[in-house]
Every structure is written in C-alpha cells, then in structure tokens.
Amino acid sequence: MLSAASFSTLLSLFTVVSSLSPYPKLQAGQCKNLPNTPEWPSDVEWAKLKTAVKGRLLKPDPPAAPCHSGSNLFSVEACEDVTKGFRDSAWHARHPTSNMWQNYNNYSCMPGASGACTTGGYPIYVVEAKEASDVKAAVDFARDHNIRLNIKSTGHDFLGRSVQPNSLSIWTHNLNTKTWYPTTFAPQNCNISIPGAAVRAGAGNRWSEVSKEARARNLMVVSGAFSTVSLGGFLSNGGHGGLSAKYGLGADQVLEIDLVTPMGEIITANECQNTDYFWAMRGGGGSTYGVALAYVIKALPSERSVTIRGSLYGWDEITYWYTQWSKIAMVGGGGYFDGYPAKGDGKVTWSVAVPGFSRDQAHALVDPILDGLAKINGRQPTGYGSGGRDSSGDDDGDRSSSRSGDTDRDEEKRRVRLARRNVHASVSWHEHETWEEAEKWLYTRSELSVFGDPTSALNKRSTEATEATFPGMGTNKIIASWLYSAEDNQKPGLKQALMGAFDETTQMLNDATMGIGTHKPPHMRGGGNAVNPAFRTAIMRPASELQWTGTDRTVLAKKWKDADKFTESYRSLAPQGGTYANEAFADTRDWQHAFWGSNYERLLDIKMKVDPYGVFYCRSCVGSEFFMDNSGQLCVKS
Ligand SMILES: Cc1cc2nc3c(=O)[nH]c(=O)nc-3n(C[C@H](O)[C@H](O)[C@H](O)COP(=O)(O)OP(=O)(O)OC[C@H]3O[C@@H](n4cnc5c(N)ncnc54)[C@H](O)[C@@H]3O)c2cc1C
Incomplete structure (x- = not known):
C-alpha cells in the first residue's frame, strides 16, 4: 500500500509529467492563437511585420472569391478566369494561398457561385517572401505570437500540407534565383x-x-x-x-x-x-x-537516351510487366504506367526512358520482355513479322516528332488497332540526342490524355504540355501507394495486391522511377540522408489515384476509406516496406514508419531539438502526432 504522502508525491509527479509535451517549450493542451481572440496580434503588430517585410504582407481573399457575389472581387469575367485557372497547376502556383486539391481546404470557397465563400480553409496572412529576411521575420512573428505557420510554394501537395487555416503563411514562390x-x-x-x-x-x-x-x-x-x-x-x-x-x-x-x-x-x-x-x-x-x-x-x-512506349491490357499483362521491370530499373531505366486497369478493357500505357542507351541496346533489353508479354494473351507469335517492329512506322527516332498533328493521330489510331493483335506493334521507340528531347516523350503521356487534351499534347510534344490539366486538378484527389522492390514483384501475391488497390474509377499512375541509382546514389553527400530507406530497394511505386468532383462530404469520407483499403492492399505484399511521403494517403497507418522507416526516431529527435516551440507543423509530418487540429485550431495533445 502507498502511504498518503507517497501517493500525493506520485500524483504531483504525474501532474507535472502530463502537463509536459515532447516539445520542450510547449505545454500539453496549449493551442495556437486564433483570429478574433485577445491573443491574436493587434493591427499594430501586423503593421510592424508588414514594415519588416518591406510591405510584402498580404491578406488575400480566397482564390475563388471572384465567383461569389458577396465578395468585392466579384466579376463574371474574373470568375471565368478562376474557373479555368482551377484546372491549371501554374495558376494555383501563382496564387498566394491556392492549392490544387479542394478536399484539403474544407471546401470553404469553390469556383461555383453556390455555397459560402470564406477564408475558413485558408491562411489569414501571407508573407510573399523575396529574401531571407522576409522569411526570418515571418518565422519570428509566428513563434513569438504563437501563430500557426504554413509554408506554400506551388500548392501541389497531395496531402494538403501547403494550406492551413488560421495561419500566417510564407509563400516561397518568388524565392527563385x-x-x-x-x-x-x-x-x-x-x-x-x-x-x-x-x-x-x-x-x-x-x-x-x-x-x-x-x-x-x-x-x-x-x-x-x-x-x-x-x-x-x-x-x-x-x-x-x-x-x-x-x-x-x-x-x-x-x-x-x-x-x-x-x-x-x-x-x-x-x-x-x-x-x-x-x-x-x-x-x-x-x-x-x-x-x-x-x-x-x-x-x-545531358545524355542521349531512348524512350519506349506501349500498352497493356488487363491484370495478367500488367503483373507480367512488373515481374520484368527490374531488368529495366537495374540498368538505370525509369518510366510510368498510366491507365484504368479495373475499367473496360483494362488498358494501361507504359513508358520508359533509358538514359545513355542507344536504340539497339534498348531493343536488346526490351524485346525479350515483349516476347514474353506476347504469350500471355496470345496477342501475337514472337518475332517481328508483318505488323511488327517496322510496320508500326514509329521506330524512327525524332523524325516522327516533326510530323503534322493529323499524321500523328492517324499513326496512333493505327498503332492502337495493331496493338490489340500484336504486342510489338503497340510499342513506339525513339532515340534522342539529349535528355531534354527524351523528357518531352517520356512526360507527354498523350495516349491516355491524362495530361489534358490529347490533340494539344500530341501537337506540342513538349514538357509544356504537362503544365496543363492533371487528373483531378482543381477538384479532389487522394493517392494510395506503396514502394515495391524487385523481390516484391516476384511474390505470388502481386496480382492480388494490385487488384485490391483499384476500383473502376481509380487511375493507375505508377512511377517506376527507382532503380540502381536510388539504391546506390552516385552523388549523395554526407554519407546519407533522411529519405525513406524503402526507396533504397524499391524499383517502383504502384499508385492508385482517386479523383472526383463535387463537395459532398459523404463522398469524401467514402474515398478516404477507399484510400485506406487500397493502401493496405498494396502494403499486404510488403508489410515491412514503406511509401513516398509526397505521393501517399495522408492517413496511411503508422505513417511515421511508412514514410520514413527506421529514420523516423532520429528525425523526431532532431525535430524536438531544433523546433522546441513547435513552430512548424504539417499533416502527417515528423512531430505532428503530438498536435491535434480542433476544427482549424492547432493544439498540443493533452
Ligand atoms: C501534378 C503533379 C505531379 C507530380 N509529379 C511528381 C514527380 O514526378 N515526382 C515527385 O517526386 N513528385 C511529384 N509530385 C509530388 C510533389 O513532389 C509534391 O506534391 C510536392 O510536395 C510539391 O512540392 P511544392 O513545393 O511544389 O508544393 P507545395 O504544395 O507548395 O509544398 C509541398 C510541401 O512542402 C513544404 N514546402 C514547400 N516549400 C518549402 C520550403 N522552401 N521549405 C520547407 N518546406 C517547404 C510545404 O509546406 C508543403 O508541406 C507531383 C505532384 C503533382 C500535383
């Protein structure tokens, strides 16, 4: 039995301990200050900050304000620009608070005229940083006044980490020297x-x-x-x-x-x-x-390179390609898979670039894989007979890029027709003198038109085409993903794990961009870095992209559940692995280790050491597990 005195000592000890937080200078339960409360800085204090940043303190309206009659910015023309801009990543990047995925800003101001328009999901003030002293002034202000701090550069973030309500935001867009x-x-x-x-x-x-x-x-x-x-x-x-x-x-x-x-x-x-x-x-x-x-x-x-692109139909072909991918990854080739594998004929386009390779080297690498692919659905006998490599008409390097758009489209239609009969005919090969040329082909994934209007993509054949619409841009997006190694791709459960990560509406945008270079980075300094160790064995990042329109919160809740289910299906194949924190589900279970693996504990130590006041926070970021977001107010958990 404890004596009354010992019990009271224990109790007071517990009280002390429970009022602490892992952040050395924060108390459990302590919250960041909210606007319209006595603790929020006065206008005089904000004016001082404005002077410190040479006038570059903004108080922006929500990005879609011009569409709402209650706003001073209301105008039909301006609203048209906003509506168009919402589909364009560059437009969001140019706006001080806008982010690309509306499911992360509480739907607080959408381009449609209906519904309310408030700053509810967005930062209140923004420092448009142009020099180091602007950033310093903003960080000092947020820390000294206990204000929630946000950093926005372009607003691409798939986890909604560049938009925070009730915050002062640092907009880094103009740090561009x-x-x-x-x-x-x-x-x-x-x-x-x-x-x-x-x-x-x-x-x-x-x-x-x-x-x-x-x-x-x-x-x-x-x-x-x-x-x-x-x-x-x-x-x-x-x-x-x-x-x-x-x-x-x-x-x-x-x-x-x-x-x-x-x-x-x-x-x-x-x-x-x-x-x-x-x-x-x-x-x-x-x-x-x-x-x-x-x-x-x-x-x-810059290096000469070869790019290759082809199509797959259905899970057996997709799974087969995955089992073969390490042959490409381990010679430094990277690529992408795009499509809707659970819809219709399950067509998925694959593309690959092999820097430093000649066309002959690329054929020697990829042709045997295609021969194996051909056997799966009996699409053609092996070899390059009629309708094969030459008759695809596309094995001609960059000459084809100077054709007219119409000819390009005819070529493409013909290739699609042939592809259904003949695996080799579905493949286009291009040799490029520079990496710049290779990038244009690799990143302009016109066949599925996922990057916007296929005609313009075909005609432009340039990296600019990828600046246009991205699936879901301006509406809603959640990604489920995992990193797979060469060994994972040989496991018998591969097909099942992939199939469990899609429904008809979900797009596959798989980055198969890892390989020998990510396993042993030739130029890495300092003996290592904090990148998720799962990258050091991965050869690809299978991913499911959930995108939909509207602001219905029941749909959002359903998609959130689906993203969890899809992530877990991926994870079932490689439970000890992880995923890429920039392109993953924000609520990935045990996100700490899924995003950073065995590096997490060291990262958390560093976070507590360098940020004792918890100045920086973002969703599912290191140290964020000790905070909770109470309807827009950030508080340390009790
Ligand atoms: C269309 C599209 C294509 C993509 N393609 C690829 C790809 O090919 N490869 C790939 O790896 N990723 C890709 N991504 C993912 C991309 O890497 C992430 O979305 C990334 O977070 C974007 O960074 P940002 O600075 O542009 O965006 P933001 O949304 O502005 O910022 C992202 C995060 O970084 C923080 N941040 C930004 N700047 C700073 C800074 N200066 N200091 C500290 N923190 C900062 C923000 O606070 C936020 O948490 C793509 C994303 C999209 C939307």
Missing part, C-alpha cells in the same frame, strides 16, 4: 571541392525554370515528371523523375541548403556544418525543420 557553378562547387566552410556543375536555386523555383537553364548549358537535373512542381516540397521528401533510376532521387543531388531555422537563424547546412539539418531536410519532410531558402543541386551532362 539561380546561380550556376560550371565546373566545381565548394560547400561553405568545407575544405573540399565537389567536381562537376551545380546550381544554387531558390526553393520556390519550379523545375521547369531550373531545367530550362540547365538545358541552355547542355546539362540536366534530376527533376520530376511535372514541370510546375517546385524544389521545396519535392526535395523535402525525396523527389523522383526519369533520371532517378540511374542517378538517384532529387534529395540525393543536394550539396548544400540555405535555410531559416524555427528559431529564426539564417544558416547554411552541408556535410561539414549544421549536419542534422542537412541530413533531415533531404528526405525528412517539408515544413518541419525550417524554411529552405535555396538548394545547391548537382547538374549532370
């Missing part, structure tokens, strides 16, 4: 010089801007498939693209990071100084350890 190092780069306070070209690029740069300057220098950078994504969010969690299977993830190319810490210091992190930041901010999540101002990233000499 670029400084090139043509031959070597020397990290600050390191006694080393890293050979090869590099660029110091502001974190708000979109990849199209950096790639454009790289191309002008006959260089290439590891970027993603979509040119309007910015460096900040992409590099924070890894970032993969057509070059990753050969050269590693985006985060593996980072040589140095300039940032503002949660305590408001402006620092530079690299392999010699501020190494915890350097490790954590390359893969350990955005909006967690600070605001990245700029990254120095490696640039590589």
Whole structure:
C-alpha cells in the first residue's frame, strides 16, 4: 500500500509529467492563437511585420472569391478566369494561398457561385517572401505570437500540407534565383571541392525554370515528371523523375541548403556544418525543420537516351510487366504506367526512358520482355513479322516528332488497332540526342490524355504540355501507394495486391522511377540522408489515384476509406516496406514508419531539438502526432 504522502508525491509527479509535451517549450493542451481572440496580434503588430517585410504582407481573399457575389472581387469575367485557372497547376502556383486539391481546404470557397465563400480553409496572412529576411521575420512573428505557420510554394501537395487555416503563411514562390557553378562547387566552410556543375536555386523555383537553364548549358537535373512542381516540397521528401533510376532521387543531388531555422537563424547546412539539418531536410519532410531558402543541386551532362512506349491490357499483362521491370530499373531505366486497369478493357500505357542507351541496346533489353508479354494473351507469335517492329512506322527516332498533328493521330489510331493483335506493334521507340528531347516523350503521356487534351499534347510534344490539366486538378484527389522492390514483384501475391488497390474509377499512375541509382546514389553527400530507406530497394511505386468532383462530404469520407483499403492492399505484399511521403494517403497507418522507416526516431529527435516551440507543423509530418487540429485550431495533445 502507498502511504498518503507517497501517493500525493506520485500524483504531483504525474501532474507535472502530463502537463509536459515532447516539445520542450510547449505545454500539453496549449493551442495556437486564433483570429478574433485577445491573443491574436493587434493591427499594430501586423503593421510592424508588414514594415519588416518591406510591405510584402498580404491578406488575400480566397482564390475563388471572384465567383461569389458577396465578395468585392466579384466579376463574371474574373470568375471565368478562376474557373479555368482551377484546372491549371501554374495558376494555383501563382496564387498566394491556392492549392490544387479542394478536399484539403474544407471546401470553404469553390469556383461555383453556390455555397459560402470564406477564408475558413485558408491562411489569414501571407508573407510573399523575396529574401531571407522576409522569411526570418515571418518565422519570428509566428513563434513569438504563437501563430500557426504554413509554408506554400506551388500548392501541389497531395496531402494538403501547403494550406492551413488560421495561419500566417510564407509563400516561397518568388524565392527563385539561380546561380550556376560550371565546373566545381565548394560547400561553405568545407575544405573540399565537389567536381562537376551545380546550381544554387531558390526553393520556390519550379523545375521547369531550373531545367530550362540547365538545358541552355547542355546539362540536366534530376527533376520530376511535372514541370510546375517546385524544389521545396519535392526535395523535402525525396523527389523522383526519369533520371532517378540511374542517378538517384532529387534529395540525393543536394550539396548544400540555405535555410531559416524555427528559431529564426539564417544558416547554411552541408556535410561539414549544421549536419542534422542537412541530413533531415533531404528526405525528412517539408515544413518541419525550417524554411529552405535555396538548394545547391548537382547538374549532370545531358545524355542521349531512348524512350519506349506501349500498352497493356488487363491484370495478367500488367503483373507480367512488373515481374520484368527490374531488368529495366537495374540498368538505370525509369518510366510510368498510366491507365484504368479495373475499367473496360483494362488498358494501361507504359513508358520508359533509358538514359545513355542507344536504340539497339534498348531493343536488346526490351524485346525479350515483349516476347514474353506476347504469350500471355496470345496477342501475337514472337518475332517481328508483318505488323511488327517496322510496320508500326514509329521506330524512327525524332523524325516522327516533326510530323503534322493529323499524321500523328492517324499513326496512333493505327498503332492502337495493331496493338490489340500484336504486342510489338503497340510499342513506339525513339532515340534522342539529349535528355531534354527524351523528357518531352517520356512526360507527354498523350495516349491516355491524362495530361489534358490529347490533340494539344500530341501537337506540342513538349514538357509544356504537362503544365496543363492533371487528373483531378482543381477538384479532389487522394493517392494510395506503396514502394515495391524487385523481390516484391516476384511474390505470388502481386496480382492480388494490385487488384485490391483499384476500383473502376481509380487511375493507375505508377512511377517506376527507382532503380540502381536510388539504391546506390552516385552523388549523395554526407554519407546519407533522411529519405525513406524503402526507396533504397524499391524499383517502383504502384499508385492508385482517386479523383472526383463535387463537395459532398459523404463522398469524401467514402474515398478516404477507399484510400485506406487500397493502401493496405498494396502494403499486404510488403508489410515491412514503406511509401513516398509526397505521393501517399495522408492517413496511411503508422505513417511515421511508412514514410520514413527506421529514420523516423532520429528525425523526431532532431525535430524536438531544433523546433522546441513547435513552430512548424504539417499533416502527417515528423512531430505532428503530438498536435491535434480542433476544427482549424492547432493544439498540443493533452
Ligand atoms: C501534378 C503533379 C505531379 C507530380 N509529379 C511528381 C514527380 O514526378 N515526382 C515527385 O517526386 N513528385 C511529384 N509530385 C509530388 C510533389 O513532389 C509534391 O506534391 C510536392 O510536395 C510539391 O512540392 P511544392 O513545393 O511544389 O508544393 P507545395 O504544395 O507548395 O509544398 C509541398 C510541401 O512542402 C513544404 N514546402 C514547400 N516549400 C518549402 C520550403 N522552401 N521549405 C520547407 N518546406 C517547404 C510545404 O509546406 C508543403 O508541406 C507531383 C505532384 C503533382 C500535383
């Protein structure tokens, strides 16, 4: 039995412990301040912040305000622009608070004239950051006034992590400088010089801007498939693209990071100084350890490449291709699978780019796989007889890209007809002198027109085409995904796991962009980074994209459940594995380890050390499990 005195000592100990939170400077139950409460900063204090950021403090209306008669911005023409803009990723990126997926802003102001329009789902104030001191002023203000802090660059985030209600937001879109190092780069306070070209690029740069300057220098950078994504969010969690299977993830190319810490210091992190930041901010999540101002990233000499594209029909063919994919991944080839495998004829398009390969090398690699594919549905006997490789008329390198749009469309129709009979005829091959040309083919996935109007995509044949509509853009989107290794793809349960991750309305957008380069990144600095270790064995990221229109919350709840079910189906094949935190279901079970694996505990330690006041928060980000969002108010859990 405890004596009364010991019991009371224990009780007071418990009271002390339970009033603590893992954040050294936050109490359990403590909440961020809300507008219209006495704790919210006064107009005078906001005016001081405005002066500190040279006038760049905005109080924006919700993006769709021009469509609502109650708004000062109401106008039919402006509303038409908004409605069109909602379908365009670049439009969202140019707006200080807009994000692309409406299911994450509480449907608080939609382009349709019906329904309310409030800032309820959006930040209240925005610092339009143009220099480091703007970012510092915003971070200091949020910390000192206990205000919820948001970071928005482009608003692409599939987990809704760039929009937070009742917050002060830092809009990094205009942190877009670029400084090139043509031959070597020397990290600050390191006694080393890293050979090869590099660029110091502001974190708000979109990849199209950096790639454009790289191309002008006959260089290439590891970027993603979509040119309007910015460096900040992409590099924070890894970032993969057509070059990753050969050269590693985006985060593996980072040589140095300039940032503002949660305590408001402006620092530079690299392999010699501020190494915890350097490790954590390359893969350990955005909006967690600070605001990245700029990254120095490696640039590589542009390479000739081959791209190949073909079609699959149904689960047996898809599963077969997955079992073969490691042959491509382990020579540095990367690609994508697009389609609706659970709908109609189950057509899925695959595309691949193999940097450094000639067409003959590519044929030697892929033809035997196609021969195997042909046997599955008896689509054709093996070999390249009539209707085969030559008669597809598309095995002619870049010459075909100069054809007229009509000829292109005729070619495509013919290929589709032939494809149903003949596997080889479904395949187009292109050899490109530069990576820039290869990217145009790889990322313009016109056959399924998932990136918008197929005619314009065919005619343009350029990366600009991918700036247009993306499935679900401006409406609702949730992604379910998992990372699969070569071994996973050989498991007998593969087909079942994939089939369990789709219904008729769900699109497959599988990034098969991992391989030898992500397993052993050739240019990674500092001995490692915080990227999910599952990337180091993965060869692909099978993904189910749920997209729908409307604002019905019952539909949202149903889709949320489906995303959980689909994720678990993927996970059943590789329960010890994980997924990519930028392209996954926000409520993935045990997201901590699913997104960061065995790195999670170290990341959490760093978070508690560098951000004792919990200045940075985002959904399913490191350290967010100790917060709860009470209808827009962020509080430390009791
Ligand atoms: C159409 C489309 C195509 C995509 N294609 C690819 C692809 O090919 N490969 C790939 O890897 N990913 C891809 N993604 C996913 C993409 O990497 C993520 O959506 C990423 O979060 C976008 O980053 P952002 O900075 O552009 O967007 P935002 O939504 O503005 O930011 C994303 C997150 O990063 C944080 N953040 C942004 N900037 C900073 C900063 N400077 N410092 C600290 N935190 C910051 C934000 O707070 C937020 O949490 C794609 C996404 C879309 C919508």
